[in-house]
Amino acid sequence: MELFERNACDLSEMIKNKEISSAELTKSVFDRIKAVEGKVDAYLTLDEENAMKKAAEIDEKLAKGEELSPLAGIPVGIKDNISTKGLRTTCASKMLGNYVPPFNATVMNKLDDIVVTGKLNMDEFAMGSSTENSHFKPTKNPFDTERIPGGSSGGSAAAVAAREAIVTLGSDTGGSIRQPASYCGVVGLKPTYGSVSRYGLVAFASSLDQIGPLGMCVKDVAMVQSAIVGHDKYDATSSYREYPDFAADLKADVKGLRIGIPKEYFGEGIDPFVKQSVMNAVKELEKQGATVKEISLPSTDYALSSYYIISSAEASSNLARFDGVRYGFRAEEYDGLVDMYERTRSEGFGDEVKRRIMLGTFVLSSGFYDAYYKKAKLVQKRIMQEFASQFADVDVIATPTVPSTAFKIGENTDDPLKMYANDVCTVTVNIAGLPAISIPCAYDDKGLPVGMQLIGGKFTEQRLLNTAYAYEQLVGGFKMPEL
Amino acid sequence: MNIDIKHIAKLARLRIEDDQLDKFESEMQNIVGMVEKLPDIQDEMTLDPDNPMILRKDVAVQDKFTRQELMQNAPQVKAGCLVVPKTVE
Numbered sequence: 001m002e003l004f005e006r007n008a009c010d011l012s013e014m015i016k017n018k019e020i021s022s023a024e025l026t027k028s029v030f031d032r033i034k035a036v037e038g039k040v041d042a043y044l045t046l047d048e049e050n051a052m053k054k055a056a057e058i059d060e061k062l063a064k065g066e067e068l069s070p071l072a073g074i075p076v077g078i079k080d081n082i083s084t085k086g087l088r089t090t091c092a093s094k095m096l097g098n099y100v101p102p103f104n105a106t107v108m109n110k111l112d113d114i115v116v117t118g119k120l121n122m123d124e125f126a127m128g129s130s131t132e133n134s135h136f137k138p139t140k141n142p143f144d145t146e147r148i149p150g151g152s153s154g155g156s157a158a159a160v161a162a163r164e165a166i167v168t169l170g171s172d173t174g175g176s177i178r179q180p181a182s183y184c185g186v187v188g189l190k191p192t193y194g195s196v197s198r199y200g201l202v203a204f205a206s207s208l209d210q211i212g213p214l215g216m217c218v219k220d221v222a223m224v225q226s227a228i229v230g231h232d233k234y235d236a237t238s239s240y241r242e243y244p245d246f247a248a249d250l251k252a253d254v255k256g257l258r259i260g261i262p263k264e265y266f267g268e269g270i271d272p273f274v275k276q277s278v279m280n281a282v283k284e285l286e287k288q289g290a291t292v293k294e295i296s297l298p299s300t301d302y303a304l305s306s307y308y309i310i311s312s313a314e315a316s317s318n319l320a321r322f323d324g325v326r327y328g329f330r331a332e333e334y335d336g337l338v339d340m341y342e343r344t345r346s347e348g349f350g351d352e353v354k355r356r357i358m359l360g361t362f363v364l365s366s367g368f369y370d371a372y373y374k375k376a377k378l379v380q381k382r383i384m385q386e387f388a389s390q391f392a393d394v395d396v397i398a399t400p401t402v403p404s405t406a407f408k409i410g411e412n413t414d415d416p417l418k419m420y421a422n423d424v425c426t427v428t429v430n431i432a433g434l435p436a437i438s439i440p441c442a443y444d445d446k447g448l449p450v451g452m453q454l455i456g457g458k459f460t461e462q463r464l465l466n467t468a469y470a471y472e473q474l475v476g477g478f479k480m481p482e483l
Numbered sequence: 484m485n486i487d488i489k490h491i492a493k494l495a496r497l498r499i500e501d502d503q504l505d506k507f508e509s510e511m512q513n514i515v516g517m518v519e520k521l522p523d524i525q526d527e528m529t530l531d532p533d534n535p536m537i538l539r540k541d542v543a544v545q546d547k548f549t550r551q552e553l554m555q556n557a558p559q560v561k562a563g564c565l566v567v568p569k570t571v572e
């Protein structure tokens with residue numbers, strides 16, 4: 001078995017016991033990148049020189065007997081909307097094509113002894129469900145390179161599946177970690193809103209955005225989550241609380257666990273094979289001692305509309321900062337200040353970003369605010385209440401992550417609504433601020449992965465991880481694609 | 484409902500080319516059609532009790548970055564200042 005094929009939890013032990021060096025592991029990952037990146041296109045920026053330097057530093061510290069974190073020396077890929085000091089951070093946009101952050105996101109400071117492999121492709125400003133909205137290039141699904149990897153963290157999911165990074169960071173505003181994790185057959189966790197600092201994450205919709213980990217196994221995801229979680233004074237929405245060590249406390253035990261199956265997530269529009277696969281996985285957990293109950297979340301049908309109003313409204317405000325003055329792209333020719341703003345923004349943003357800014361501007365504009373934004377916020381409140389009342393009776397809610405398996409590149413690009421429908425099972429979680437994890441639960445007749453989403457009450461990540469871990473132990477781990 | 488794409492574009496400081504107007508309008512119509520299905524809920528908006536959002540003191544942060552670091556990404560700089568088109572006559 002090559003080093004790049006191994007999980008972070010094993011590699012962490014091997015590095016600690018000096019069976020391998022971080023330099024050897026980092027070289028193995030970069031050799032892998034050289035071999036398969038041409039087929040996958042997961043990265044926007046590779047940083048081999050600094051990665052090798054960092055790996056050597058970690059090895060030196062370990063040789064001196066210094067105490068380091070469990071992820072020390074592990075090669076990690078970072079989504080390109082997370083600020084990395086001195087390393088280009090583009091958000092896959094022409095607007096930030098040459099932007100080099102002068103500071104680190106809080107999560108990067110927390111992960112200060114990892115080895116950063118590079119920056120991963122995404123939909124521009126995290127707006128999209130297929131990574132086709134990247135200004136630079138589309139990323140391909142490692143299970144079938146003619147298909148999309150999902151989005152917006154498509155590079156983060158594809159890199160893990162193709163073993164071009166041991167684990168990665170993504171961000172999730174409406175499903176952007178879980179949905180690509182499902183399409184690429186990896187594990188992805190969207191943490192509770194407020195548990196991971198957003199400082200240094202380039203904002204899309206601030207009340208919904210959350211950074212989270214992707215990995216090949218549940219324990220790897222738990223390890224990264226333990227490292228990034230916690231209060232941050234630089235993020236006013238960050239919660240004050242103590243968190244468990246998710247990886248150390250991982251237990252494959254579902255005895256007495258109450259699983260809810262919301263009928264609204266198994267209706268029309270969800271592929272029958274996907275439905276069946278999720279139900280089969282739930283049955284496996286039932287055999288291990290979990291109890292299963294059908295539940296109802298009646299406002300689910302309104303979640304997608306409410307999500308597009310709230311997220312676009314916030315995006316239109318957040319993206320107002322890109323004006324060609326302080327950083328980023330500026331149009332070459334213009335006549336006066338307003339013309340400079342308009343040309344800079346029209347040339348610098350792609351179509352989907354413009355569409356969302358336009359929608360957001362519209363719903364917040366005079367005369368329409370009550371009809372759209374306020375209505376959407378009230379629906380959001382109701383969705384939160386419905387989840388809260390269900391979590392009095394069940395511990396975990398199981399649903400499909402995405403309605404179908406990965407579609408072909410170019411298949412949905414002409415129809416925004418069809419593209420938005422990809423997020424129907426995931427947006428409710430962001431709307432309600434809940435944690436959720438996606439794990440592979442089947443492979444269709446083309447060999448494409450199907451994901452199961454497990455949703456929990458606020459700050460119940462440990463229970464979600466334990467449930468996912470129990471399923472992973474039952475099936476003996478998840479498949480890697482052949483590339 | 485008619486959506487005045489040019490007006491919204493002006494508010495958003497975006498320029499939509501004439502040949503793109505129809506496409507934008509029909510896409511926006513579809514999206515607005517989707518969001519118009521939202522129910523009327525008689526309720527009040529409230530803040531999330533789990534996220535009280537305690538704001539930090541409004542004090543200027545000093546010495547965290549140098550002027551040069553902060554200006555390294557600016558498209559046009561002259562004598563340590565950001566260059567913008569003339570705004571007053």
